[in-house]
Amino acid sequence: MANQKELREEYEEEKSYSKSQVFLFLIFIPAVFLILAAYIVLTLLGVNVNDKVSGITHAIPFVSSEQSQKNENIQESNEEIQKQVESLQKKLNAKDKQAAAYEKTITTKDRQMDELKIEMRDMEEKADDEAKKQKNNQLAKKDVIATYENMSPKNAALIFAELKEDKAVAMLKQFKASTRTAILEKMDPKVAARYTTLLTDQIDE
Structure with missing residues (x-):
């Protein structure tokens, strides 16, 4: 009984193995070969096999629905990316304006x-x-004052008589007291008195 059972199991295994080989060698491999050959021939004839296959898959409800969902997901993803790109572009433009x-x-x-x-x-x-x-004016004034101081009081008095009062008084203030006194003594008494008054008033101020 045991031998018969073992023989039966071996027979079933061989039978199953034989069916698999028959399916593989007589159906699957030839079918793959035919599909590959058809793909090559159609491609050589200029037929876009990929578009045809895509059309066929769209015609199949399950595959079409799945593909549509994928396309929608891809489109939504692209739209989201586009929004992010636009947002970044706006920020970049704002930064550019701020930098400008x-x-x-x-x-x-x-x-x-x-x-x-x-x-x-x-x-x-x-x-x-x-x-x-x-500085040049001060040097010039010093030169002028030195010139008058080296001049005789009489000649200096004659020149001062011809000058305007303000200039004459301003210059007399720069002289040493002895030089100023000598010049005033040689002037007309009225003129000397006038200059003396002006000099006194300026000193009082």
């Missing part, structure tokens, strides 16, 4: 700084020129 505004402000500040530097330089040059002018 900052650059304009910096340019304006730089120009103002340059203008202030030029103005300061002009003021310094003007101050230097004024200082030089004052």
Whole structure:
């Protein structure tokens, strides 16, 4: 009994194995070969096999529905990416505008700084020129005073008589007391009195 059972099991296994071989060699492999050959031939004839296969799969309800869902998911993903890109582009544009505004402000500040530097330089040059002018005037006054001090009081008195009062008084103030006294003594008494009064008033001020 045991031998018969074993023989039966072996027979069933061989039978199953034989069916698998028959399916593999007589159906599956030839079918794959035919599909591959058909794909090559149709491709050589210029037929877009991929589009045809896609059309067939769309015609199948389950496959079509699944493919449609995938397409929708892809489209939604693309739309989301597009929104993100647009948002980033807007932010980038805003940053560019802000950077341009900052650059304009910096340019304006730089120009103002340059203008202030030029103005300061002009003021310094003007101050230097004024200082030089004052120094030259002081030297000129000293030369004039030295000239009058070296001059005889009589000649100096004749010249002072021809000068305007304010200038004459201003110069007399610069002289030493002895020189001023000598010049006033040589002047007309009325003129000397007038200059003496003016000199006294300025000293009192």
